[in-house]
Amino acid sequence: MITQNNTVTKVSVLPSTGGKGRNIPWPMIKQILIILVLSLLVLLTLIPIIFMLVSSLKNNSQILSSFWSVPSPAVWENYSSAFESTWRYVVNTIFYAATASLMVMALSAVAGYIFAKKMFPGKELLFFIMLAMMMIPHILTLIPSFVLYENLGLTNTPWAILIASAAGGQVFGTFLCRSTMAGIPNELFEAARIDGASEVAVFLRTVIPLSLPILVTLFIMHSVAVYNDYVWPLLVIRDSNLQVISVGLTQFSKQFGITDMGPQFAAYAISSIPLVLTFTFGMKYYVQGMTQGALKM
Amino acid sequence: MKKLIYTFAIILIWLCVTPSLVQAKENWSLENADSISSISISTDGSHIAIGSLGAEAFLFDSEGNEIFRVKAMNSVTAVKLLESGTLLVASDDRHLYAYDGNGKLLWDRNLPRSVKDVSASTDGSIIAVVVQRSRELLYINASTGEDAGTSSLGVTMQGVEVSPNGVWTAVAAADQYVHVLNAQGSLVHKLAARGKINAVSVSDEGIVVVGSTGFKVDIFNKEGQRLQELSLKDDVMDVTLSANGDLIAAADYSGNFYVFDDQGKMLWETQGDSAGRVVAFNKDAESLITGADRGIIYQFDVGTAVKSAKKQALMNKILVTAGCLVVLAILAAILYWMKKSNRLGVFVKIWRAKYIYVCLLPGFGLLILFLYVPAFSGLFHSLYDWHPGGRTEFIGLDNFRRMFQDPYVGKGIGNLGILIVTGLIKAIIPPLIVAELIYHLRSKKLQYGYRTAFVASMVIPAVAMLLIWQNLYDPNVGLVNNLLELIGLGSWSHGWLGDPNTALWAIIFIGFPFVGILQLLVLYSGLLSISNELIEAAKIDGATLSRIIRSIHLPLLSGQFKFLIILSLIGIIQDFNAILIITGGGPMDSTYVPALQMYYAATKFDALGYSSALGVMMFVVIMAITVINMKLLKSED
Numbered sequence: 001m002i003t004q005n006n007t008v009t010k011v012s013v014l015p016s017t018g019g020k021g022r023n024i025p026w027p028m029i030k031q032i033l034i035i036l037v038l039s040l041l042v043l044l045t046l047i048p049i050i051f052m053l054v055s056s057l058k059n060n061s062q063i064l065s066s067f068w069s070v071p072s073p074a075v076w077e078n079y080s081s082a083f084e085s086t087w088r089y090v091v092n093t094i095f096y097a098a099t100a101s102l103m104v105m106a107l108s109a110v111a112g113y114i115f116a117k118k119m120f121p122g123k124e125l126l127f128f129i130m131l132a133m134m135m136i137p138h139i140l141t142l143i144p145s146f147v148l149y150e151n152l153g154l155t156n157t158p159w160a161i162l163i164a165s166a167a168g169g170q171v172f173g174t175f176l177c178r179s180t181m182a183g184i185p186n187e188l189f190e191a192a193r194i195d196g197a198s199e200v201a202v203f204l205r206t207v208i209p210l211s212l213p214i215l216v217t218l219f220i221m222h223s224v225a226v227y228n229d230y231v232w233p234l235l236v237i238r239d240s241n242l243q244v245i246s247v248g249l250t251q252f253s254k255q256f257g258i259t260d261m262g263p264q265f266a267a268y269a270i271s272s273i274p275l276v277l278t279f280t281f282g283m284k285y286y287v288q289g290m291t292q293g294a295l296k297m
Numbered sequence: 298m299k300k301l302i303y304t305f306a307i308i309l310i311w312l313c314v315t316p317s318l319v320q321a322k323e324n325w326s327l328e329n330a331d332s333i334s335s336i337s338i339s340t341d342g343s344h345i346a347i348g349s350l351g352a353e354a355f356l357f358d359s360e361g362n363e364i365f366r367v368k369a370m371n372s373v374t375a376v377k378l379l380e381s382g383t384l385l386v387a388s389d390d391r392h393l394y395a396y397d398g399n400g401k402l403l404w405d406r407n408l409p410r411s412v413k414d415v416s417a418s419t420d421g422s423i424i425a426v427v428v429q430r431s432r433e434l435l436y437i438n439a440s441t442g443e444d445a446g447t448s449s450l451g452v453t454m455q456g457v458e459v460s461p462n463g464v465w466t467a468v469a470a471a472d473q474y475v476h477v478l479n480a481q482g483s484l485v486h487k488l489a490a491r492g493k494i495n496a497v498s499v500s501d502e503g504i505v506v507v508g509s510t511g512f513k514v515d516i517f518n519k520e521g522q523r524l525q526e527l528s529l530k531d532d533v534m535d536v537t538l539s540a541n542g543d544l545i546a547a548a549d550y551s552g553n554f555y556v557f558d559d560q561g562k563m564l565w566e567t568q569g570d571s572a573g574r575v576v577a578f579n580k581d582a583e584s585l586i587t588g589a590d591r592g593i594i595y596q597f598d599v600g601t602a603v604k605s606a607k608k609q610a611l612m613n614k615i616l617v618t619a620g621c622l623v624v625l626a627i628l629a630a631i632l633y634w635m636k637k638s639n640r641l642g643v644f645v646k647i648w649r650a651k652y653i654y655v656c657l658l659p660g661f662g663l664l665i666l667f668l669y670v671p672a673f674s675g676l677f678h679s680l681y682d683w684h685p686g687g688r689t690e691f692i693g694l695d696n697f698r699r700m701f702q703d704p705y706v707g708k709g710i711g712n713l714g715i716l717i718v719t720g721l722i723k724a725i726i727p728p729l730i731v732a733e734l735i736y737h738l739r740s741k742k743l744q745y746g747y748r749t750a751f752v753a754s755m756v757i758p759a760v761a762m763l764l765i766w767q768n769l770y771d772p773n774v775g776l777v778n779n780l781l782e783l784i785g786l787g788s789w790s791h792g793w794l795g796d797p798n799t800a801l802w803a804i805i806f807i808g809f810p811f812v813g814i815l816q817l818l819v820l821y822s823g824l825l826s827i828s829n830e831l832i833e834a835a836k837i838d839g840a841t842l843s844r845i846i847r848s849i850h851l852p853l854l855s856g857q858f859k860f861l862i863i864l865s866l867i868g869i870i871q872d873f874n875a876i877l878i879i880t881g882g883g884p885m886d887s888t889y890v891p892a893l894q895m896y897y898a899a900t901k902f903d904a905l906g907y908s909s910a911l912g913v914m915m916f917v918v919i920m921a922i923t924v925i926n927m928k929l930l931k932s933e934d
Contacts (some may be wrong), residue, residue, distance in 0.1 A: 027739075034734050035743065041731060042750045044810045048765045049757055051776060055768075064773070107660040114657060120650035121643050126657065133668050135923065139871040139892055140916040143899045143908045144671035144678065147685050167663035174660070199652075228759040230874050231896070246760040250878055261768070268761040275756045283752060290815055291822045 056082075056265035063261050075262055082266035088241065089248030094274055096161045096244060097226040101219045103162065104169035109215060111170065112177025113207050117189070133171045146235050160236035161244070165229070169222045176292070180214040181207060217289035220282040227275060245271045333588030336577040337378040340419050340461070340540075344398075345579075346384050348373035349592055354386045356400070359579070361596070365400030375414045379421040383439065387412035393426060395442060404442035408435075414456040418463030423480065425466055427454045434468055436482065448482035455494060461540055462501045465519075469494040475507050477521070486521040496535045500542030504559070508533030514547055516561065525561035529553065535575045539582035544603065546585055548573030554587050556599050558606075565602040679913040683906035696910035705882075706911070709889040712801055716890065717869050719805045724865040725858060728816035733846065736824045748821065752814050763878050766807045770794050797887035800880055804888060807875060816861050823857040824850065863926045867919050891915060 055063055056078055057071035114120075115127050145164065146155070154160045184207065192202045208215070230246040237243050240251070252267050279286065331351035338345050344364070345357045350372040356364040370390030377385040382398035389411040395403040411429040418424075421439035428435060430453055436445040456469040465485075466478040475488040475497055492510040499505045503519025514527040514536055531549040538545055544564075545557045552573045556565040571590040578585055583600040635641050647654075679697070682690045700706050731751065738744045757765070769776040770793045778790035793803040827849065835845050873892040880888045882897070891911055899908035 030737075031739055034738055038731070038734050038738075038747050041810055041812060042747065045751060045754050045812055047776075048762060048769065049754065051769065052757070052761075052765050107663070110656050111660045114653055118650070118653055120653050121646050126661065129661070129669075130664065133664060135920070136668070136672050137867060137871055137916055137919045139895070139919075140675050140912045141668060141671040143895065143905060143912060144675040145667065146899070147683075147905060148667070148671050148674065151685060163663065163667055167667040170660050170663065171668075224755070230760050231877070235900070246758060249758070249760050249764060265765075265768075268757065268765060271761050272757050275758060279752070279756055283749065287748075287752065287818055290818050 052265050052268050056262060056269050059262050060260065078262040078266040079270070081260075082263040082270055085252060085263075086245065086248060086267045086270050089243055089245040090271060090274065092242060093227055093244040093246075096158065096165070097223040097274075100162050100165040100169065100226050101222040103166035104173050104222050105215050105219055107166065107170040108173025108177045108218060109208065109211065110203075111174040112181050112211075113203060115174065115178045116181040116184075117186070130171060130174055134175070138168070142231070142235075149236055155236045156238050156242065158242060161226070161229075161233055164232060164236075165222070165226050169218075169225070173218050173222070176214060176218060176289075177211060180211050184210050213285065213288070214292075216282065217285040217292070220278060220285050221289045223278060224275065224286070331372075331592065332572075332590045333574045333592060333594065334373055335375045336575045336586055336588050336594075337376045337384075338577050338579045338586060339378045339382070340380055342579040342581075342583075344378055344382075345586060346376040346378045347588065347594065348376035348386065351592070352388070352390075354384070356384060356398075361594075364398075365396075367394070367396060367400060367402075369394070371411075374412060375416070377415050377417050377424075379417060379439065380419045381421060381439075383421065385415050385417060385424065387415040387426065393437070393442070395439075406437065406442040413454070416457045416459040416466075418459050419461045420463065423459050423463040423466065425457045425459050425468075427457050427468070429453075434466075434478070434482070446482060448478060450476055450484075456497060458497050458499050460499045460501050460503070464501065465499045465503050465505075467497045467499040467505050469497045469507075473509075475505060475517075477503070477505060488515075488517050488521055488523075491515065495533050496547075498536050498538045498545075500538040501540065502542050504538065504542045506536045506538055506545055508536040508547060512549070514545070514557075516545065516559070525559075527555075527557055527561055527563075529555060534573050537576050537578060539578045541582075544578065544582050546576040546578060546599075548576045548587060552589060554585065554595075554597070556585065556603065558603075564606040565599055567597065675909045675912050675916075678906055679910035681906045683909065684903075685905065689906075692906070696907045697914070699907055700910060700914060703894070705886055705889045705894050706891055708886045709891045709894055712888060713870065713890050715801060716805065717866065720865055720869040721862060723805075723808070723811040724813060724816050724861055727811040728813050728820055729854075731812050732817055732820035732824055733850070735821060748817075751812050751817055754812075755814055759874070760878060763807065763875050767794070767879050770803055794880055795884055797884045800884055800887045804875055804879060807879075815864075819857050819861060820854060823854045827853050859926065859929070863922065866922050870915055870919055 054071060057074040057076070059075045059078075062069075062071060062075075111130070115123065115130075149155050149160050149164070154163065188206055188210070189202050192206050197205065228246065229244065233244040234247050237247070240248075243251075249267060249271060252264065331349050333347055334350050335348040336345065337347075343359055345359065347355045347357065349355070352369045352371055352373060353366055354369065354373045354376050355366045356378075358364060367386065369386060369388035369392065372389045373386055374389055375385075375387040379385070383403065384396045384398075386394040386396070388394070391408050391411055393406040393408060393412050393415060395405075397403055408426070408428050410431070412426060413429050414427040416425050417439070424437040424439055424445075426435040426437055432451055432453060433447040433449045434454065434457065435447055437443070438445045450468060450470060452474075453471045454468050455471060458467045459465070460467075464480050466480075466482070468476040468478065469490075470476055473490045473492065473494060475490060475494065477485045477488065477499070479485050488505060488507060490507050490509040491513050494507060494509050496508040497505065504524075505517040505519075506514060507517070508514045508529075510532055512529045512531060512533065514529065514533055515523055516525040516527070518524050527545070527547070529547060529549040530553055531551040534548045534550055536545065536547045543559045545559065547555045547557070549555075550572050551568070552571050553566060553568050554573055554576060555563060557563050571593065573587060573589050575588040576585060577587075581600070582603070583598070585597045585599045587595045587597065589595070632641075635643070678689075680691060680693060682692050682695075735744050735747050738747070772778060772790070772792035772795065775793075777793060778787075781787060781790045791799075793799045831849060832845060835849060840848070871892055873890055873896060876882060876888050876890060876893050877896065882889045882893050892915065895908050895911035895915070898904045898911065
């Protein structure tokens, strides 16, 4: 409520600043106002994270009695007990995310290059088959897919997650790679071919390096998507040794209940570490992927 | 292999639209009797003997008229009818009785402990008896009831089956092996079962069928090799082979009865209403007699089912062959036409591009098998009462009709409406405000910094974020109530998620202040792409900032708005993660959405057809939205 009031006042301030161009401090005040409002919004957005970090260092009585205070003394044991019950899920999920994303990268790079630069009979039809899948919402295929994987004996194996996310991710990936690779000038390939390079060599030494940014983008976006996936793993994985972190966290909270809130928050914090690392190194690619993906649609 | 079976199953489902032709011919029930423990049918099919746990054995004729009944002192564990009309009755009262066809006691053999099972060849030359805790299989003389020999197994036994011709005897032992003995009583081989053996049956040819815990029935040949494995829906209660060994019947604990052929293909299945106990084929396997809990006996006419299944298999074969021929003919016609019009060059092109197809194969293989097959399977099965691995029946539009009568779906659509309206507001207004604010910052560094700060909220996994919000709403320790107390509105605090009136709004409020990353980035890059000259020109003309936003920014961002609106609509209709994790649809039905009901239909209620129908419905709505949007986009252009 408070923020909305603030944003409203801010909007009403802006017009008056535009008109009074002569008044020198106005732009400064305007800037400071913007900074204040934005800072407040950032703070509000990050409140759950701050709350999680603070609470992860408290024990139950600290959380219940002094809600707003900083944890003193900090209960670092929360992290060790949370780590014990979550590391398995985190490792599993990283493995799924990395493997599936590599599969998506490989499939999309090959298909994207072929659809961008090669002529062959049936190209339009095949591309349409690929593109049409983007129109089909996953809600339609969720339950039938589950039955299919069950019948193929893939449920409760890592393949259930790897295949599903590779098959789904390559559609968008191919689309993204195709439009990027179409922008690579043909002369580059011709030069390599004249030098006697084989088709495979052209692909590996020219196409891949030139489209590396988009492939990294694809890798990061898809990894994040797999890391956040919830319903599909919940459906297809029953063995807790194979389970992913999203499902693991919900079971963790059920298993600990209200009795142990500190470790629960510590577990959330631990589950964020891979994403923190991904965003630290790949933020640029992620942002690029999001905006590009949006524009290409 | 399994893939092959699955594709074959799909084809079969396509072809098997006609429902199976079995009717329960008649059923009768034993008066105040307990569960049926065993059934034995005479070789000519004229008599049916039934033993019940209520300490009685009955003899019926084939019409279900009682000929006689005899009482024992304790539960009757097994009955066996011989060709001569003699009825053997084994009971927990430590006796083995023999009666003639009129119910006259022929002999009564007293044994040291409870008699657990008896089986015999039809001519009575071999009668094998299992006595509780004994490690020896006892053979008994049919005419006198005296010992005819023993055969030591060295382990206690649960049950015994003698093949009709007496050549084979299969003993279910407590060590989870089936011991197969020959007519002389010496061990031929041991078959390993998967668990505790519940039932065993052996045919004249030495084929052994073993039902064990874990829903599995295994078929072994006379060399002791496992031929087939059949899956039932519940624990196996009884299995039986027809006399010639080409049909197998089974009963499970949920009351399902099954008939399989010797290849392991299910020919027929039916569901009773109480636990199945025993199954038996009559002569020629024309009908199947089954016994269930509470003394109910069903007689099913399976001969027609088996025949029609066979006929159908033949029909399918013919259809498939015909289909193949048609396809071949069409191909030939196309080839001929291409040759005539001199277009065969395309094959040269295809051959030249062969490596391209090879490279595309993995991707398209995945695409078709794991995306297109489920999509079409969903569309197709929305018209069926779908039970994978069991009976799938065509029910037309019943699933869709059910949807309109389902109160949860009705409530869900209402909730979805609220979610869509609020979701669209959340998706457009806050990100737009933030994008404008960042855009109007002078310093590029600050712009980058704030953009990054908002994206930083993505570092928490989506599920963890939901769980944190769940904690924020907690009535005792939650931040929301704490905050209310802090600003003096403590009286407002309550269990936001536990109250049906506020639960949905609590879910909507998750993610406050709703600065979606994708939305922010799209709108922000949209603003950046607006040319500066346009804005400068407007400024020179004296336009105020609000005027610039209203007349330049908003119209030029209309493409982005449309994109975000459609994306949000599609996302909101499909997304049920938050509701599934946080409220599970409750309290009561206050937070149901159609997608959640779809998930529950599949996972809780085993209504896969209905679930598919809900999926199809949402698919149709999403398609309609997309198409309308595309039309609108086109008309704008």
